[in-house]
Amino acid sequence: FNIDPVTWKYFTRNNDVGFGYRVIQRDTSSFLVSDPLVQYSHNTRGQVYSCTVSQETCLPVTINVPSEAVNMSLGLSMTKDTQSSNSVCGPTIPKDCKVLTTLNGMCFIMSGSDAVSAPIPSALRSCPLEIDIAFLIDGSESVEDVDFVKMKTFVTTIIQSFSNCSSQFAIAQFSTGFEIHSKFEAVNDIDSWRKRIEEIKQQKGWTYSAKAINKLVQSAVKILIVITDGRSNDEPHLRGAVEKAEKKNIIRFAIGIGEAFDDARTKQQLHVIASAPVAEHVFNVTDFDALDSIREQLEENIAIEGKFTNKSKEHDKGVDEGNNENGIDSQYFFLLSQPQIGSYFGAEVCVVDLNCDSKTDLLLISAPTYVDSHSEGRPYFTFSVALVGMAGHRGRFGSSLASPADLNGDGFNDVLIGAPLEEDRQGSIYIFNGGVDQINPTYSQRIAGSSVRSGLQFFGQALSQSSLDHSGDSLPDIAVGSKGAILLLRSRPIVFVDVKVTYSPSKISTSQTNCTKPLENTLTVCFNMSRYKHAITDLAANISYTLKLDAKRYNHRAYFLPKNHVLSDAVNVTLEEVCKDHPFLIEACAEDYLNPLLNELMITFEGLPSQSLENLQPVLLPWIKNTTLWMLDYEMNCGSDNLCVDNLKMDLSFGSANIEVGIMQEINVTVFVENKGENSYNTHFTLNYPFGLSYRRIMPRVGRANCHSIDGMRGILLGETICQVNKPLFAGNASWKKKLWHNFFKIYLFHKKHTSNPSTYILTYHLRLGWPYVPFKWDTSWPGFLYCLKHPK
Structure with missing residues (x-):
């Protein structure tokens, strides 16, 4: 969030559009920039420049490129180690081999004084050796004639798939005896090979696979494919024959056909014949018609073994090893491959040391062409957590990754991600802040190329893996590559x-x-x-x-x-x-x-x-x-202890000592409340009265007085009136006096005489007062008014 989105320093090489493809901040006064596309002679492509920050100039670095390193695209990749050494590589050196052209690479190590090492490797790798593949097919009596034909067709198909490679093939048949039908030779004419295989006659007889392997390992075999339909008749000699093949580094595939291999002992023979791991070198099919179902997998495994390719054996996983600045940390990160085809998963890889302890904490891997409904590009740092940029852009988010420094000073290294195609290819970069054991998945800052400098293209195509202080303010500065330029941006205090x-x-x-x-x-x-x-x-x-x-x-x-x-x-x-x-x-x-x-x-x-x-x-x-x-807040006026202690007193009187039911329509009660202590808050009193009375009003209405009531029910519930006293504050040394008015209901009491005329009684109610703060129970034998004065403590 604290990177200044304004260009501090700008470096360019006029019309060299590839300038800025990679950048390394080598020290506080200079940095390296590559242009892997510049062609300055017929056989020479790529140039590395050393740029001086104070002078804002970039000069070519002299690197003695061997003559065989033709058009190597020098600077297509660059990196820096902890010893201030920089590695500059060119991976596009062509080498013409017999049937194909391979691309090779060379790297150079540059010190801080621009001294350049000899190329690594010192010479290009030679063309791949020819792959010698031998087929050992079962011609025993148990193989039907029609199945023997299917086996030969399967062998022909395998040979045809490798006919364009530098491979030689041999075919031998085994049963009771052993016969070589074709010695090792290349496939110049597939039709002649097909005819030669079709002419192979089945021997019939027993299954002596151990004897056949012993015979065949005497030749210069690289890969051996054994196809059989049953148990070997010379099983005691099988393990010894396989050991001879193992000593000669012969890679062995075993194909078992039919129900015979449902038997554990027979199946174990295949495991003995095949190389380890058996899961990749043993194939079982139910019959000869099913041979074609394993052909593609067999071809892939042969290609892997023949080219010495250390490909992961898990087709849905990739394994990457993290290392730290002090050496290799034997921790592995397992990342699920992304299911979207064409997402270019693994295009960029960045190790992240979150807590600055020189040990890798996270591995960040990008898929810059991953597409969803809102954006393009997605870097991942765990099995399922992805970082995303601003929605609505097809910007190749994740085309460049870097974890250069702790940019915001919180003690955790941060992450930079480039999206060079955003905003119509003007480009943008994003900053994600590191935290405890993770990266905050919400970016803290987005810097658009259009805001940094007008006319930029592909801003964010390159990011320096380190962030040094070029400006002398003790704050890290970042270097960002765009088409034909490098820009230095400063951190803000x-x-x-x-x-x-x-x-x-x-x-x-x-x-x-x-x-x-x-x-x-x-x-x-x-x-x-x-x-x-x-x-x-x-x-x-x-x-x-x-x-x-x-x-x-x-x-x-x-x-x-x-x-x-x-x-x-x-x-x-x-x-x-x-x-x-x-x-x-x-x-x-x-x-x-x-x-x-x-x-x-x-x-x-x-x-x-x-x-x-x-x-x-x-x-x-x-x-x-x-x-x-x-x-x-309002003051409380509660003394030095700020704790209010009130002292409430209460008195009341009737307007009349007697109540004549049916004659008097109203009765009034005068209530007097006094506070002789400190402020009292939310003070109120409660008046209970018998059925037959109903609260009407309070007089006078001036001042803060508010009452509400609930009428009683005969024999069940007393009437109740609750009145607030100067709510919310009944101040100290203040008094409150109000007159409450109650109405009578009409009450008729009937004699038990059997007459139709009711008799009216005159009822006398006596005032009954209790001690303030103490509620009194209603005594049904002595009707009267009950008061309870209350206030919160």
Whole structure:
């Protein structure tokens, strides 16, 4: 995230479009660049340049290329080791052999003083030796005539498939006796070979395979293919014959045909004949008609053995060995091949040392032509985890890979990935940050070639595997290749900004019980910028910020003048704390005493150019929050211990001592509450009364009074009225007096006489008071009012 997306240094070689194909930062003052496409003589292709950063010049490096290294594309691959030595290679040297032209390569080791070693290898590899393949076919009595013909056809097909290679073939038949039908010779005319094989007559007789192998190993056999349909009659001699073949390094394939090999002992004979591992050198088919089903696999295995190719035997796996800077680390990384054909999986490989301990932690392998519905290119670093770039681009993401350094100073090496075809071939590079045991799969920065320099093409086609400080600011710089150019990009110094908001006064006063007059306050915002893991001091930035007072409320209780709850400002900061004051007003109403103001601060950071760093600008750590909330609370006035201890007293009286049911329509109760202690919060009292009464209203309505009630049920539930006392704050040394009014229901009590006229009784209720804070149970034998005064502790 901290790479400056502006070109610091630009190097080119005019019309040499291949310049910039590979780049190595060799030391803090210079780097190597290759142009493997430049043709400066008929037989010479490829050039390596040494570029001096301070002079911004690139000069050719003199490398004595042997005359046989024709058009080697010098610099098509380059790498660097820990000893500051650089390897420069050219892998396209043609060598004409008998039937094909091979491509060979040579490398040169360059020291820091541009001294170049002799080529490695010193001479080109000679043409591949001829592959001598001998067929030993079973002509015993157990093979039917028609099956013997099928066997000969199978041999002809195998020979034809290798007829264009430098191979010689021999054919021998075994039964009781042994007969060589064709000695080793090349296939110049396949038709004559086919006719010669068709003329082979079946011997009939027993199956003496050990004797036949003993006879055949006396010839210069490279590969031996034994085809048989049953158990050997000279089994005791079989192992000795095979040992002779093993000593001569003869590679042996065994093909068993028919049900005889269902027997374990007979099948074991095939395992004895064949080379190890038997899984690749033993073939079983049910009958002669099935021979063609194994032909392709047999041809592939023969080709592998004949060319000494160490191909993995697992067709769905690749094995790569990781090494470290101090030597080989015997850890292997197994990576599943990708199923998409043509994805070019393995085009680029990059070892990653995440924790900077000189040991490989991850192996990054790219498939730059992997295509899905959103993008092109996909590097992998585990069995299933892939890194992806910006969606919507067909950019060959993963065409170049590098893990050059810890770019952001967090202690973990980071990864660079090139996508040279993005944005109509202008190209881009991506930065992925390393972490504990993994790479963050979300890129932290994308740098488009169009933003770095106009006119670039294929930006990101090459990335240096190391990242050194070329600018002298103690920060790593990266080298990126594009078509015909190399660009140096610098790291920006990272800074941390500590934000602090304070208020004066620090609390909102609660001494004012109404909100007619706004309270004055001052908000002070402070910014303290500090360095993040570097020593650069010439740093400055502009911080734009926006303050929103009471940001979480729709009806705002605070505002700046002229009555606006939002204020925007900016301040320039250096490595010293900078503060700024902003006066504002608060409408402090008593009902909000338990609801503090949440004021929002949003900042925007912009680094200012540093003259000492050639106008390089600092960058803010990305995990610094740009939006924060700062609370301004109401004061509690609870003494030095900040713990409120109230002292509540309560008194009440009826408007009348007697209640005449059916005559009086209302009854009032006067409640007096007093707080002789410190502030009391959310104070309330509860009034319980018998069935027949219903709460109506509270008087007077001035002040903060709120009651709600539930009417009683005859014989089941008492009526209940709960009243808040100056919610939320009942201040110390304050009193509260209200009159509660209740209505009567019509109540008719009937005598047990059998008459139709009801009689009305006059009921007298007595006031019954309990000690404050202590709830009382209703005594059904003595009706009356029960009060309970409550407040939270």
